[in-house]
Amino acid sequence: MNVKERIIERLDDIHDPQLLEELLNAVNLEHEIEHIDQLSDPEKAAIDEGISEADAGNLHSNSEASQLVKEWLKK
Structure with a gap:
């Protein structure tokens, strides 16, 4: 057995x-x-959008990102 x-x-x-x-x-x-590697199409699209934004130079510093996350979590 x-x-x-x-x-x-x-x-x-x-x-x-x-x-x-x-x-x-x-x-x-x-x-x-x-099964973590099995992303949905919307998840894949969001990742692709983030990569495109980063490639275009639309980035935030670590402190800016932390502040954005804090604001988002308050919603």
Whole structure:
């Protein structure tokens, strides 16, 4: 029996909802990490736009960017 099969077998014996939630969070995180390179078309377009802006010289200093982020988070 491989590790995955042993985990699945043991999951049936776990009845603690908090532990099950933590396990699900760990599995979801691993899934996200494995698929992080799969960007949506809008995400790809936003990245391309940012690269174009940078190539055109439309840049902000680190302190300016930090201030913009702070203002954006207040919205």
